Amino acid sequence: MLKDVFGQAMEAMRHNGRRTVITIVGMAWGIATVVLLLAYGAGFGRAIETIFMQFGTNMIGVFPGRTSEQAGGSKAGVQVRLTLEDMERIQETIPGIIHTAPDVGKTVTVESDRRSENWNVDGITPELQSILKKEVSTGRLLTQADVDQRAHVVVIGSQAKTMLFSGMNAIGQPVRLNGISFEVVGVLAAKMQEGDDDINRGLFIPFSTMTDIKDTHYLDGIWMSYNGDHKTVENAIRKMLGESHGFRPSDRNAIYVANIMEQLAQFRIVSLGLQVLLLFIGALTLGIAGIGLMNIMLVSVQQRTREIGVEKALGARRRHILLQFLSEALVISGVGGFGGILLAYIVSFSVGRITFYSALATGGEAADIQLLISPHIVLVASITLIVVGTISGMVPAIQASKLDPIEALRYE
Template identity: 30%
Template sequence: MIFTQAIKMAWKSIVSNKLRSFLTILGIIIGVFSVITLVSLGQGLGSNINNEINKLGTNSLVVNITGRGVRASLTLDETMAYQQMPNITAVSPVIRGSVKAKNGTKNKEVNLEGIVPDYEVVQNFHVQEGRFIVQADVDRLQKVALIGSSTAKELFGLISPVGENIIINGVQYKVVGLLETKGSSLAGSNDDKILIPITTAERLLTNPGVKTFTVQVNDRENVSSVSDQLSRDLKKRFATDNSDGFTIFNQQDALDSSASIMTMISAALGGIAGISLLVGGIGIMNIMLVSVTERTREIGIRKAVGARKRDILLQFLIESVLLSASGGIIGIGIGIGATFLLSGILGFTASVSWGIVILAFSFSLFIGVCFGIFPANKAAKLKPIDALRVD
């Protein structure tokens, strides 16, 4: 039998029972769509996390001090002294707190950070208007502030806040800069905050001492040695028998761990979705067996007029593959659409990997072949005399 003729006969059989054919391939559709959507969203989420970590720089170390006894922080001078260590290019201590900011009748609770000028370089956070905090502001405890774009919009509306005054916990500050829009990160919104000089923040928050600071290393290769230096020095200050009294967070380690975790999650999601492909394959096999039973007399007639065993085998196998291929194509379309829709709803970018698309479609074809062989072989083995006796 000519191959194209076998395809035409198989396709005619499929379209003559549209509802049954659709219900047959539904499992394949769900399986392919699930594989593409879940794996793409998993990879997109992993990429989003990696981008957030990369924004902080893979040649940075974040130190958090938990303390020992009554001493639970470093002084500002002690923290800035680490800038003299070899291979450290900048140190950015931060003091954080929640304050009430007010402009006229508008007020809101907002996160406040006390910073030094190197914060701009270490955190890669700049102003879109005005100026950044300078060393003179820190030395003289100036009441100046940088304001995030979201906070500025809530307190000042469409008016530029630069040069205006703002009341923070009852104290008047002059807004000298409007921060660039950064969006949200793992730590929350970067646009809903106020930055002031760290010395001013110590007085405003009545919270002297530094518990968190970031150091920037001159080269990624020196990160480990700088971490060891910091660890040795901090152990002298804070270590106890049960605890070091501090943690040092390596951005590169976080990046590596994130990549490893997201790879495992994507594989697990793909495996779970792949189960529905197997279920779809079972559905195809079941319907094909029913089809063989329904068309037994047809098979007998075809064999009686000269159709060979391989012709019957090819016809039913092609029908099975066409069913799974149709389900795969529909599943791909739904999967791509669902990926972009859900990524927009969830608020992160997810791109569809064509490697995953090809893998999912190939697997659906493989399922069609595997689960189509048994019913096709059963049809091919029917004897013409037995098949013709069936009413």
């Protein structure tokens, strides 16, 4: 039964070859548009994820501010100062915290035998290197032994190495920070850097050695990695520090919390919205192709009116006629869909990488947009194609099935 119906559908398509080919091309173009737009949306989302992943995601930074709300007997405008005791309380009392690390920085004169610059130097512990995903291209990172021994060693950024030592090997070379000699033990791998951002010009020395340059009693910030819900961890931090320093947890100016996962979640919402918009645009394009298919099928019904009358006179039921024309529409949609998906793959491989973050940041090629067609995208596009093809074919098929056999036989 079904074999005969599809056979009739294929025969009708061959009989009107040119019309069928044009319709198939329209459907292929529509489905290719859907796939490529979804691939672009997915590529945009992956690019955003890549930008955040270079710094790490499950981490939170806390930085001191000034109160803007009265709390207890304290007036607004009180400076909040963070200490190592605050860091220890966070580590001990807040569930989900994995590592905590202090950060104290100062802009100093950095000198080598070739050049002198004013750059920021941070006193850190080894845990901060793990939290911020710092990796070396040559040499090594700071160790706990460096902290325990108050070693005068420094790890420098890739751009700092280029500016201080040009093409020379920097490992083992001396640099002077505020006139104090330090030995370079590591050069960090380059990260994506926007404009005048100094992310690759940073210098890092052991936290204990930082006392030679700046008083480290009060911290510039506390970084931590964690497991669990980012909002729960942030709220717990605000509550604990509020109780310790006498400010309300709701006072957003008392401390600034850099919640990376919250920022990433906001970008994910934007990315999801973009993908939905692109799917809607692609579906409209495919819908236009579907209207073309519907029009062609309506013409086919009109041209084959006598044929339908003969089939009904020979005993064909309404459902047989309906299935015959619907199957023809679905076959056209299926062939066009296969060709459109194949075209989308060809275009995605041909286009390759689309400039995105590399236009803003040095070394940002990894965060450019790539048209990656996933099985999920193909599935969504196929479902959209089936819906459009069914709707486009159903209207002409219903019209054909309702024809009166006597009137159909009289049709000239």
